[in-house]
Amino acid sequence: MAQPLLVSAAALFNEQGQVLIAKRPLGSDQGGLWEFPGGKLAPYETGLQALRREIQEELGVEIQGARPLIKIHYTYPDKTVLLDVWRVQQFSGEPWGKEGQAIRWVSVRELSQFEFPAANRAIIRAVQLPEDYMITGDFADQSEALLRLQAALERGVRLVQLRAHHLDAEAYRQLAQSALEACKKAGASLMLNADPALLDQVDAAGIHLTGARLMAARKRPVPVGKWLGASCHDAASLQQAERVGADLVTLSPVQATASHPGQAALGWQNFQNLVNGALMPVYALGGLGPEDKNRVFGLGAQGVAGISRYW
Ligand SMILES: Nc1nc2c([nH]c(=O)n2[C@H]2C[C@H](O)[C@@H](COP(=O)(O)OP(=O)(O)OP(=O)(O)O)O2)c(=O)[nH]1
Numbered sequence: 648m649a650q651p652l653l654v655s656a657a658a659l660f661n662e663q664g665q666v667l668i669a670k671r672p673l674g675s676d677q678g679g680l681w682e683f684p685g686g687k688l689a690p691y692e693t694g695l696q697a698l699r700r701e702i703q704e705e706l707g708v709e710i711q712g713a714r715p716l717i718k719i720h721y722t723y724p725d726k727t728v729l730l731d732v733w734r735v736q737q738f739s740g741e742p743w744g745k746e747g748q749a750i751r752w753v754s755v756r757e758l759s760q761f762e763f764p765a766a767n768r769a770i771i772r773a774v775q776l777p778e779d780y781m782i783t784g785d786f787a788d789q790s791e792a793l794l795r796l797q798a799a800l801e802r803g804v805r806l807v808q809l810r811a812h813h814l815d816a817e818a819y820r821q822l823a824q825s826a827l828e829a830c831k832k833a834g835a836s837l838m839l840n841a842d843p844a845l846l847d848q849v850d851a852a853g854i855h856l857t858g859a860r861l862m863a864a865r866k867r868p869v870p871v872g873k874w875l876g877a878s879c880h881d882a883a884s885l886q887q888a889e890r891v892g893a894d895l896v897t898l899s900p901v902q903a904t905a906s907h908p909g910q911a912a913l914g915w916q917n918f919q920n921l922v923n924g925a926l927m928p929v930y931a932l933g934g935l936g937p938e939d940k941n942r943v944f945g946l947g948a949q950g951v952a953g954i955s956r957y958w
């Protein structure tokens with residue numbers, strides 16, 4: 648296969664948390680579609696060097712701080728691109744369309760309303776999703792679960808998976824309804840680790856499929872506009888997640904954990920190789936906490952998911 652075209656691009660954020668998008672000129676590749684500004688690496692440039700140069704050339708701003716957001720290897724009918732996307736929150740200068748292109752600041756929610764090249768689907772998810780994904784752990788009763796949830800929301804958690812395999816369907820539904828109210832008040836998204844049909848009764852952000860539900864799914868089990876998450880452990884489950892249109896996945900166990908004794912750990916090298924082949928944001932799960940985020944960003948992951956260190 649031909650070498651992929653190496654491209655660096657920036658998700659540039661302003662202080663209001665809006666992200667900058669630019670319109671590709673008509674007549675260019677993917678012309679007329681919106682994009683994250685950036686461009687092709689010159690020979691011998693690193694991704695970050697190309698990013699700095701392209702953002703200066705296209706927007707007239709100087710990047711002061713950037714971290715890896717997501718890498719997407721995507722094959723179009725005529726070419727394969729490797730898009731190396733960075734999250735840029737510190738820069739100097741006021742961006743303007745130096746090459747005559749239209750630019751706009753939009754909220755991350757609004758991003759879904761603009762037309763982007765096909766490779767950008769996963770990038771948009773990565774821009775919209777937070778760095779931490781809390782999975783609920785043990786609790787004695789509903790009130791303890793809600794207290795722990797409330798405390799986590801106050802610590803800043805914005806994506807929560809309600810995992811409670813010991814509850815029957817009715818007890819789970821009741822807890823999910825209360826958890827949803829708490830999450831909505833905090834501006835957080837709630838993922839139900841449950842039968843996708845429960846979304847008809849509990850208007851949560853989405854469904855997180857267990858490994859077994861993922862492998863049994865034939866098509867995307869949730870409507871557009873809801874998130875679909877899935878638990879992956881290897882290349883086959885990542886491929887299946889891609890096939891059913893998952894928006895995000897957890898990949899585990901990166902390290903051995905007390906909650907899943909006896910499961911062999913992937914280790915960092917396998918984790919990185921699997922993330923490189925994934926076409927959606929990947930959360931590292933298994934024995935990790937917030938202090939591991941910088942390491943996992945460097946390996947191409949969205950962030951860290953966890954029970955023990957978050958619950
Ligand atoms: N910059 C950017 N390119 C994208 C995005 N999504 C996507 O599929 N691409 C593709 C389109 C192009 O084939 C390639 C980027 O090339 P480019 O045209 O921006 O390269 P460049 O800025 O160096 O442009 P030029 O010097 O060739 O005019 O990656 C995106 O969000 N941003």
Ligand SMILES: [Mg+2]
Nearest residue numbers: 684685686687
């Ligand atoms: Mg460009």
